[in-house]
Amino acid sequence: MLKLRKLYFVLTTLLVLSVVLAACGDATATPATATTAAPVTSATAATTVAATSAAPATTVAATTAAPATSAAATTAPATTAAATTAATGTTTFYDAGGLKVLDPRTSWKTAPAGKKGGNLNLAATTDAKTLHYYLPTDTISFDWLSYIYSAGLVETDIATGLPGPNFRVVTALKVSDDKLTYTYTLKDGIKWSDGKPITSADYVWTNTQALKPENKWPYVDSYAEQIESVTAPDEKTVVFKMKKAEIYAINQTGTEPLPKHIWEGKDWSDGTKNTEIDNPTVVSGPWKLKEWKRGQFITFARNDASTIFPVPYLDTVTIQIVPQTAVQVQKYKAGELDSIAVSATDYDEAKKASNGALLEYYRPSFNFQYIGFNFRKTYLQNVDLRKALAYATPQKDIIDKLLLGLGQPIFSAVPITNFSYNQQTPKYEFSLDKAKQTLTSAGYKLDGGKLKDKSGQELPKLKILYNPDSKVREGIATISQQNFKELGIDIELVPLEFQTYVQQIKKEPFDYDMFILGWQSGADVETFDDVWKAIPSLNSGGWDTEAKKQVVDLYAKARQEFDIEKRKGIMGQIQTLLATDLPYIFLYQGKTVTGVSSKLNYSSLQNNGIGYNLRTDWSIK
Numbered sequence: 001m002l003k004l005r006k007l008y009f010v011l012t013t014l015l016v017l018s019v020v021l022a023a024c025g026d027a028t029a030t031p032a033t034a035t036t037a038a039p040v041t042s043a044t045a046a047t048t049v050a051a052t053s054a055a056p057a058t059t060v061a062a063t064t065a066a067p068a069t070s071a072a073a074t075t076a077p078a079t080t081a082a083a084t085t086a087a088t089g090t091t092t093f094y095d096a097g098g099l100k101v102l103d104p105r106t107s108w109k110t111a112p113a114g115k116k117g118g119n120l121n122l123a124a125t126t127d128a129k130t131l132h133y134y135l136p137t138d139t140i141s142f143d144w145l146s147y148i149y150s151a152g153l154v155e156t157d158i159a160t161g162l163p164g165p166n167f168r169v170v171t172a173l174k175v176s177d178d179k180l181t182y183t184y185t186l187k188d189g190i191k192w193s194d195g196k197p198i199t200s201a202d203y204v205w206t207n208t209q210a211l212k213p214e215n216k217w218p219y220v221d222s223y224a225e226q227i228e229s230v231t232a233p234d235e236k237t238v239v240f241k242m243k244k245a246e247i248y249a250i251n252q253t254g255t256e257p258l259p260k261h262i263w264e265g266k267d268w269s270d271g272t273k274n275t276e277i278d279n280p281t282v283v284s285g286p287w288k289l290k291e292w293k294r295g296q297f298i299t300f301a302r303n304d305a306s307t308i309f310p311v312p313y314l315d316t317v318t319i320q321i322v323p324q325t326a327v328q329v330q331k332y333k334a335g336e337l338d339s340i341a342v343s344a345t346d347y348d349e350a351k352k353a354s355n356g357a358l359l360e361y362y363r364p365s366f367n368f369q370y371i372g373f374n375f376r377k378t379y380l381q382n383v384d385l386r387k388a389l390a391y392a393t394p395q396k397d398i399i400d401k402l403l404l405g406l407g408q409p410i411f412s413a414v415p416i417t418n419f420s421y422n423q424q425t426p427k428y429e430f431s432l433d434k435a436k437q438t439l440t441s442a443g444y445k446l447d448g449g450k451l452k453d454k455s456g457q458e459l460p461k462l463k464i465l466y467n468p469d470s471k472v473r474e475g476i477a478t479i480s481q482q483n484f485k486e487l488g489i490d491i492e493l494v495p496l497e498f499q500t501y502v503q504q505i506k507k508e509p510f511d512y513d514m515f516i517l518g519w520q521s522g523a524d525v526e527t528f529d530d531v532w533k534a535i536p537s538l539n540s541g542g543w544d545t546e547a548k549k550q551v552v553d554l555y556a557k558a559r560q561e562f563d564i565e566k567r568k569g570i571m572g573q574i575q576t577l578l579a580t581d582l583p584y585i586f587l588y589q590g591k592t593v594t595g596v597s598s599k600l601n602y603s604s605l606q607n608n609g610i611g612y613n614l615r616t617d618w619s620i621k
Contacts, residue, residue, distance in 0.1 A: 091106075091159075091160065092105075092106040094164060094165060094173070096165075096173045096174055096175040097174050097175050097176070097177070098175040098176045098177040098178065098179050099175040099179055099250075101163070101164050101165065101173070101175075101250060102157050102160065102162045102163065102164035103164050103165075103167075104155045104156070104157040104158070104164045104165075104166075104167070105167050107157050107158045107159045107606070108158075109158070109603060109604050109606060109612075109613075110603065110613060110617045111601050111602055111603045111604065111613075111617040111618060111619070112601055114313045114601045114617075114618070114619020114620070114621075115313065115619055115620070116313050116315075116619075117313075117314070117315055117620065118313075118314050118315060118619070118620035119314065119315060119316045119317070119318055120314050120316070120317045120318070120338050120339070120600075120615060120618060121318055121320065121336060121337050121338045122317065122318070122319045122320070122337065122338065122339055122340070123319065123320045123321075123322040123328045123331065123337050123340055124140055124143075124319050124320070124321055124322070125321075125322065125323050125324075125325060125328075125469050125498075126138075126140055126321065126323065126469075126497075126498050126499065127140065127294055127295055127321050128140045128141040128143075128144050128298070129141050129499070130271075130277060130278055131144065131145060131148070131277065131278050131279070131280055131289065131292070132269070132271075132277040132278070133145050133149055133256050133258065134209075134210050134215065134217045134268075135216075135217075135218075135269065135277075136218075137218045138499075138502075139520055144298060144300075144319070145256075146285070146614060147285055147286070147287040147300045147317065147614060148280060148283040148284075148285040148287055148288060148289060148300065149256045149258075149283060149284050149285050150168070150169075150284050150285040150286065150308045150309055150614065151169055151190065151198055151202075151256060151257050151284035151285075151308060152166055152169070152254045152255065152256045152257075153165065153166055153169060153170060153173075153184050153203070153238065153253050153254050153255075154166055154250055154251060154253060154254025155167070155168065156522070156608070158606045158607060158608040158612045159364070159606060159607050159608075160364050160523060160607070161363065161364025161365045161522055161523030161524075161607065161608065162364075162522075162523055162524060163248065163250050163251055163254065163522075163524070164250075165184070165250075166254075168187075168308045168309065169186065169187060169190060169198075169308060170184045170185055170186055170187060171185045171186070171187050172184070172185045173185075178245060179242075179245035179246075179249065180241060180242045180243075180244075180245055181239065181240070181241055181242070182239070182240040182242070182249070182250065182253045183237065183238070183239045183240075184237070184238045184239075184240075184253070185236055185237055186198070186199070186200060186235075186236045186237070186238065188236075189307055190284075190307050190308055191305065191307045192259050192262075192282050192283070192284055193282050193283050193284070193288055193303050193305050193306075194259075194262075194281075194282045194305075195305060196259070196261055196282075197235075198257065198259075198284060199232075199235040199236070200232030200233075200234065200235050200236060200237055200238045201232055201235065201260055202257040202258070202259060202260045203230065203232070203238045203255075203257045204230050204231060204232045204238070205257075205258075205260040205263075205264065206255060206256070206257045206258045206260070207227070207230040207255055208230070209258075209263075209268060210223070210255060211223060211224055211227065212268075215268045215269065216269065219530065221533065222252070222527075222530050223252050223255070225243065226242055226243055226244065226246065226249060226252045227240060227241075227242065227243070227252055228241040228242060228243045229241045238253075240252070240253045244560060245560060245562075246559040246560050247524075247526060247558075247559055247560070247561070247562060247567070248524050248526065248527055248559065251524070251527065256284075257284070259282045259283075259284075261282075262276060262281070262282045263276060278292070279292070283303065284308060285303065285306070285308070285309065285614065286302070286303050286306040286308070286309040286310070286311065286312050286614055286616045287300035287301065287302065287303055287312065287317060287614070288300065288301050288302075288303045289301075290316060295321055296320070296321055297318055297319060297320045297321060298318070298319050299316055299317070299318045299319075300316060300317045300318075301315065301316050302314065302315055302316070306616075309613065309614055309616045310616050310617070311616070312614075312615065312616040312617075312618075313616070313617070313618065313619035314615065314618060314619065314620070317615060320337070322337075323469050324469065325340075325341075325342075325343045325345070325346050325469070325471075326345075326346055326349070328340045328346075329342070329346045329349050329350050329353075329595075332350065332353060332356065332595050332597075333349075333350075333352065333353045333354075333355070335355055335597070335599075338596070338597040338599070338600060339594060339595060339596045339597065339600070339602075340594070340595045341592075341593070341594060341595075342358060342593040342594065342595050343470070343471065343472065343593075344402060344403040344404050344406050344407075344471075344472055344590075345402070345471040345472060347404055347406065347593060348404075350593075350595050353595065355597060355598055355599070356595050356596055356597045356598050357595070357596060357598065358593055358594070358595050359592075359593070359594045359595075359596060359605050359609075359610065360406075360591055360592070360593050361591070361592055361605060361607065361609065362417070362589075362591055362592065362607075363592055363607060363608060363609065364523040364607045364608065365520065365521065365522050365523050365608075366413075366414075366415050366418070366519075366520075366521050366522070366523065366525065366528075366589065367518065367519070367520045367521075367589060367590060368410050368413075368415070368518060368519060368586065368587070368588065368589040368590075369472075369473070369476075369516070369517070369518040369587040369588055369589075369590070370516075370517065370518065370519070370584035370585060370586050370587055371389075371393065371464075371476070371480065371514055371515070371516050371584060371585040371587065372514060372515045372516075372517060372583070372584050373386060373513070373514055373543070373582075373583065373584070374510060374512055374513050374514065374515070374542070375542040375543050375544065375545075375583075376510050376542050377513055379453070379459055379460075380513060380514075381545075382442065382453075383580075383581060383582060384438055384439065384441070384442035384444075385439070385442070385444070385459075386582040386585070387428065387438050387582060388435040388436070388438040388439045388442075388444075388487060389435070389480075389484065389487075389489075389585060390428035390582060390585045391428050391429075391430065391431050391432070391434045391435035391438060392430070392432055392435040392480075392483040392484055392486065392487055393428070393430065393479075393480060393483065393585050393587070394430040394479065394483070395409045395429075395430060395587060395588060396409070396430065397430070397479070398472075398475070398476060398479065398587060398588065399588050401475075402471075402472045402475040402476065403472060403588065403590060403591075406590060406591040406593065407588040407589060407590040407591055408588060408589055409586075409587075409588055410586045410587065410588055410589050411425045411426070411427050411428075411575070411579050411586055412425050412574070412575035412576075412578040412579045412586060413519075413525065413528045413531070413574075413575070413578055413586075414525045414528075414571060414574070414575050415525075415589050418523075418525055419568065420525055420526075420567070420568045420571035420572070421575070422571070422572035422575040422576065424572070424576065425572075425575040425576060425579045426576065426579040426580055427579070428585075432483065432486050432487070435486075435487055436487060439451065439487060442454075446487075446488045447488075449488055450488050450490075451487055451488030451489050452488075459488070459489055461490040461491070461492050462484070462489060462490070462491050462492070462513035462514060463491075463492045463494050463511065463512045463513050463514070464477050464480060464481070464491055464492070464493055464494065464512070464513065464514045464515065464516065465494045465496055465501055465504065465505065465512045465514070465515040465516070466493070466494070466495060466496075466501075466515065466516040467495070467496060467497065467498040467501050468495035468496075469497075469498065473516045474495070476516050476587070477493050477495075477516060478493070480514075481493055494512065501515075519531060525571065526555065526558045526559050526567065526571065527555075527559065528555070529551070529552050529555030529556070532548055532551060532552055532555075532583075533552050543583040545581055547577045547578075547580065547581035548581070548583065550577055551574055551577050551578060554570050554573055554574045554577070555574060557570055558570040558571055558574070592609065594609060594610065596610065599620060599621055600618055600619070600620065600621065601617075601618060601619045601620075601621055602615075602617075602618045603615075603617055603618070
């Protein structure tokens with residue numbers, strides 16, 4: 001999946017707005033991903049999209065969205081300017097003056113107090129790309145970054161997945177009546193791991209660097225089009241001026257600060273010139289980097305100087321790189337791993353573990369799988385061909401047989417559990433007969449077992465890319481090959497390691513036709529336009545139709561519509577356009593399944609899993 005926008009959120013501070021490319025077709029690759037959220041993982045990458053890579057769908061972290069009542073209320077304008085909180089139903093809101101925003105504090109939970117010491121063993125299917133907060137687009141990088149950076153001004157509510165002020169970092173947020181100015185007051189006593197105070201200068205400097213085009217932040221477009229300026233009237237105050245009023249503009253204020261006193265004057269992107277990029281020495285989170293051996297493991301040590309989150313009970317957290325999820329399960333059963341993200345293909349085996357429990361839940365964030373098209377290929381620009389392929393893709397069988405029922409179908413970039421879901425969204429229920437009829441009506445003919453277009457040109461063999469460490473994606477590829485053959489379309493399956501896979505999609509000669517991937521984004525579905533406009537290299541291989549232009553315009557309109565019902569109507573139009581023009585064959589959103597050892601005390605299960613406190617409250621019994 002992809003801010004990809006925004007791509008950990010994925011962590012405890014999963015940013016509502018994020019979108020990231022999911023390395024695991026159905027789940028983030030580490031238990032941290034499965035139990036927390038992606039950069040979406042931190043409040044800093046709020047509007048990011050991340051792509052998921054490896055594991056099967058069941059670990060796909062996010063299938064549900066915020067309850068309708070909470071989603072609606074979070075965007076409702078404030079009626080008073082009093083700096084108080086007010087409860088509405090089961091959700092509490094903070095009155096920031098010009099806007100009422102969700103108050104995450106009412107959902108704060110911690111595990112029972114434990115004893116100090118011990119190491120937590122986790123696993124990831126792939127390595128991270130970097131520990132620079134403003135370079136990655138993959139969920140693993142953002143997941144790991146969430147351990148060491150915690151000073152974003154925005155926090156994601158663990159119950160709804162929606163954003164609010166990060167009261168671990170700030171004491172107050174004031175939003176102007178025109179909703180264009182966001183003023184944060186920093187808490188006293190928040191410090192970097194070297195004891196230096198975290199001040200407004202860190203936020204201003206970091207935003208300035210991130211927004212420079214030459215620094216090539218993958219998500220810069222979404223922020224630059226919204227942020228007019230970031231200033232610091234004093235060392236405790238950070239002021240964001242926006243170019244336009246939007247319902248989730250708060251997300252663009254959530255960028256994670258880097259320590260100015262350490263980074264200033266250093267290279268922003270070259271790790272050979274700036275060792276802080278992949279070996280950060282000064283951080284804001286409850287954990288510090290201890291050791292990273294690429295391709296093998298990363299170890300985080302307790303930050304005894306942590307001031308934003310409590311100092312962890314555990315001494316260390318070690319994340320091993322274990323590409324095969326089946327091997328992870330065996331290590332978990334043997335007690336060598338303490339918590340894992342469980343894929344659908346490994347579900348039955350993981351249930352046999354006698355030394356732990358499986359936790360199953362749907363996240364408020366949105367994590368889904370799809371088959372994308374390379375629109376640089378002229379024959380794939382024919383929407384009738386894409387519709388025929390959608391009819392030939394058995395959603396239900398994929399969910400029932402490959403995911404063991406641990407998922408739900410999707411029909412656009414809005415899950416059926418979301419308040420804005422449009423019941424009238426076009427659906428392509430599996431039918432080879434309808435697929436063939438669609439092709440015939442569009443002038444295609446089956447000649448000698450080969451599909452030919454109306455001009456008599458035979459459709460070439462199509463290449464489908466996927467990452468084989470996800471057995472679910474491998475199964476989807478195989479099913480597609482079999483069913484598309486019934487339409488006279490030959491398919492070549494091309495399995496690639498995830499990072500190689502993503503690079504092949506992004507770079508010339510673009511030698512592929514379709515690809516199986518996933519997106520992990522936040523519960524604020526109104527921000528998913530980042531996928532279409534902010535990351536063209538991963539934008540369905542270049543989807544650029546008239547429908548795409550309408551979709552982008554409608555997203556912009558939805559983000560500026562504070563009337564809930566009107567916004568729902570706009571989102572309904574978007575869903576219809578996406579399902580009609582089909583930039584993707586939308587497949588499913590998966591259920592999250594996490595295995596956790598019985599030797600641990602851990603956070604109580606919430607909608608955002610069990611890692612929402614960055615495992616600071618976890619301990620060995």
